[in-house]
Amino acid sequence: MFNKLVLILFVCLNFQAKSQNAVENEEIVDNSISTQLYTKCFENLNHGAEILEKYPNWKDAKLCSLMYCMMLLSFEDKEVQLMGEGRLVGIATQLYQEGNPVMLIMGMESYLKAKKSNENLQDDDHIVYISYGACTNPPFLTRAAEIVNKQTMSLIKKNKSL
Numbered sequence: 001m002f003n004k005l006v007l008i009l010f011v012c013l014n015f016q017a018k019s020q021n022a023v024e025n026e027e028i029v030d031n032s033i034s035t036q037l038y039t040k041c042f043e044n045l046n047h048g049a050e051i052l053e054k055y056p057n058w059k060d061a062k063l064c065s066l067m068y069c070m071m072l073l074s075f076e077d078k079e080v081q082l083m084g085e086g087r088l089v090g091i092a093t094q095l096y097q098e099g100n101p102v103m104l105i106m107g108m109e110s111y112l113k114a115k116k117s118n119e120n121l122q123d124d125d126h127i128v129y130i131s132y133g134a135c136t137n138p139p140f141l142t143r144a145a146e147i148v149n150k151q152t153m154s155l156i157k158k159n160k161s162l
Contacts, residue, residue, distance in 0.1 A: 037102055038066050038067050038132070041062055045064050045091070066088065069144070070088065070140070092148045092151035093151060096152060101126060102128050103128075106132055106134065106137055
């Protein structure tokens with residue numbers, strides 16, 4: 001009797017362990033507008049093309065999205081940082097021209113704030129909010145967000161004054 005009880009308990013625990021593992025292995029795919037715009041590649045960016053020639057390792061790199069161009073500001077090389085800044089301005093401009101002006105936000109629960117704000121994109125400026133980080137971020141990400149947000153606000157103000 002004891003052996004049957006141990007066997008039943010073992011089988012039950014085995015099923016419980018397997019069901020927990022199945023949940024951990026599920027991938028969550030984020031198809032939100034903010035993720036789509038954060039990772040959208042703009043192939044026509046040419047700012048800094050001459051700098052890319054200096055770095056043969058980057059020959060096949062796709063430095064054409066907000067996500068990747070923000071990372072360029074982390075390099076110590078000032079030319080690479082300037083290239084990143086120029087590309088960020090270009091991406092923000094193209095997104096605005098497409099009717100998808102973006103504002104990059106960070107902070108505690110910024111993902112939830114962006115998700116809630118993006119539920120209604122029919123406000124006056126049609127701004128899409130993108131959460132790029134939690135409470136603490138490296139200074140280069142904050143600087144990148146400032147560049148994008150400044151360009152977006154400049155374009156919105158310019159359009160309103162017309």
